[in-house]
Amino acid sequence: MEENLMKTCLHDRHVKQGALMSPFGGFDMPIQYVGIAEEHNAVRHEVGVFDVSHMGEVRVKGPDAYKYVSHIFVNDVTGAPDGQIFYGMMCYENGGTVDDLLVYKVNDQEYFLVINAANIVKDVAWIMKNAEGFNVEITDESPKYGEVAVQGPKAEETVEKVLGLPVKDIAFYNFKTFDVDGEEIIVSRTGYTGEDGFEIYGSHDYIRKVWDLLMEAGVQACGLGCRDTLRFEVGLPLYGDELSADITPIEASLSMFVKLDKPEFIGKEALAKQKAEGVKHRIVGIELEGNAIPRHGYPVEADGKVIGEVTTGYRSISTGKSVAMAMVDKPYDKLGTPVEIRIRKKTFPGKVVKKRFYDKNYKK
Amino acid sequence: MSKIVEELRYADSHEWVRLEGDIATVGITDYAQHALGDIVYVDMPEVGDEVTAGEDFGAVESVKAASDLISPVSGEVVEVNEALEDEPGLINQDAFGAWIMKVRVADTAEIDALLDAAAYAKICEE
Structure with missing residues (x-):
């Protein structure tokens, strides 16, 4: 199985930097470098870079x-x-x-x-x-492009200073192309973290150069572990969890x-x-009382029966609360509805909330 | 390299046991805490619960995932480490100090079936 995993153009960097590697989407990808919480907080408060090639x-x-x-x-x-x-x-x-x-x-x-x-x-x-x-x-063109996401409140400053790309005039959900040494680079003001940031597409060589410059500048390398906790906190879906052929x-x-x-x-x-x-069921947010952590696949219960299932759940790193996105039957999808999540042998009380657990900080 | 304490006994599911009289103190090993990463929650049994060797008695959770805790002994839980409720990260700091539960074991001979430090070290190398 593992020998069939594909490698991104930055794979050798991840291994050399000691990242914990794991299969994702057919690729051998970095899950974390120093720790999910530390990388998560770097993106929320400073800047971090992800290999999304x-x-x-x-x-x-x-x-x-x-x-x-x-x-x-x-x-x-x-x-x-x-x-x-x-x-x-x-x-x-x-x-x-x-x-x-x-x-x-x-x-x-x-x-x-x-x-x-x-x-x-x-x-x-x-x-x-x-x-x-x-x-x-x-x-x-997937094989041709490498891609990095530079995310966080200091993303604009970092991309301008470290990479020398004039990006401050790119508006949210817009992109520009730049000629860098005869190569067309695509830079968009997009991301998957709820923070300001940029996604940069270029040749494998260019993306390796970008990664090395960012590392030299001390930008935190971030793995897919915190990519998931960051996107989850701002209610963004992950295909396979909140979206699928059946959803x-x-x-x-x-x-x-x-x-x-x-x-x-x-x-x-x-x-x-x-x-x-109207739909029979839909994705909502759930906030639990207490510290138990809901996880993908755990049953959601109300009125003594199973009324849904957790699609993604964490102890939110930014808020400290135990929260989940879950697919729940109507009419239990209404805000404020009391529900319980079964975690191993016990059920834990909570309620339906907005699935944005942390406010986005986009620069629009 | 993970730390292993000589005088303790071990389960291949990475729990350690210290037996004093008929009281077994149970925790997870340094190897386990390292593999899990930052621990953010410990789901502990309650005092008075019966635990059975080979069956789960709770879980330790990192940001990413929950791992079942498997009891290496059978008996009644007489104490749990309440400090872990507020500071689960104590396990990362000192896995052999941050015990999880104390069990009054029904049959102390159960301990003999567990691994000694040398045998456990071998499992960690594999």
């Missing part, structure tokens, strides 16, 4: 690019200025989620899609299959990204029906 990149180019992206993507890119980025999902006809992704608008005839590592093969097949009849050229964006409480007023997109009919009729 495992993410997939797909370029869609051609006269029908706008029409095609509109067809496969639940969010609406209509009328956006070049350089804008959209978060959203690709869905199956039945509304289940193929993946959640970022769509970078280069221009009306060119879009850059950033997809989850674990889903690259499935997504590319889906994207290709549904391109039939559209005049577009689709390229899986629609409506059920994931992400309807705000599903633009049902668009003329058409794959899954629209099913999602519109679900929105109109």
Whole structure:
């Protein structure tokens, strides 16, 4: 099994720096360098850098690019200025989620899609299959790109000073390309932490250079362990936990990204029906009293029966509270509803809360 | 390199035991705390609970995951280390000092079935 794991262009750096390595999405990835809490706090209060080269990149180019992206993507890119980025999902006809992704608008005839590592093969097949009849050229550029995410309140200062990239004018959810020694670098003001920050895409050589410069400057290397605790605290979903082929964006409480007023997109009919009729269950936040920690898969109970399941749970590093995202049946999804989570042999009381456990600090 | 204390007995599930009279003090080893990383919660039994050798009696949790605690002995819990409720990280600082529970063992011969320091050291090397 392990010999089949792929390596990012920074793999040798992680091993040399003594990171704890573990498989994720088909890659041998760093989980932590010095400790999840320490890395988490570096991003919340200073700055940290993640190797996210495992993410997939797909370029869609051609006269029908706008029409095609509109067809496969639940969010609406209509009328956006070049350089804008959209978060959203690709869905199956039945509304289940193929993946959640970022769509970078280069221009009306060119879009850059950033997809989850674990889903690259499935997504590319889906994207290709549904391109039939559209005049577009689709390229899986995943092997070509390395990517790092520089995140935290000091991200802008760090990227400007250490990497020499003029990024302060890039607005939230926008990107720019830069020519660095004849190579096109993509920098976007995006991330997965709830903090200000940038994601930088370039060749393997460039990304290695970037990593080394950031390390020399003393920026904290961060693993996927704190990437998960950071995204969780601000209520961002992880495909496989809060989204899947069996969980629609409506059920994931992400309807705000599903633009049902668009003329058409794959899954629209099913999602519109679900929105109109209401869902049977949906993702909510739960805050527990006390210190016991809810984990993925633990049962949620109310009125003496199981009414749901934890999708992600932690002792929040930033707030110290035991909190979870969970898929719960209606009508137990209402804010303030008392519920219990079964943790091993006991149940622990809590209540339904907003799934944003910590306020985002985006620079808009 | 993890620390191993010579005079203690060990379970292959990485708990240590110190027997004094019929009272067994139980904790997790330095090797275990190192493998877990920062411990943020210890789910302990209650005084008066019966524990059984080979069965779980609680859990230690890092940020990332929960690991079951397996009791190396059978008997009644007579004391738990309440200091761990507020400071679970004590286990990271001193795994052999930060005990988890004390058990009045029904049959002290049970201890003989556990590993000695040399045998446990071998397991950690594997």
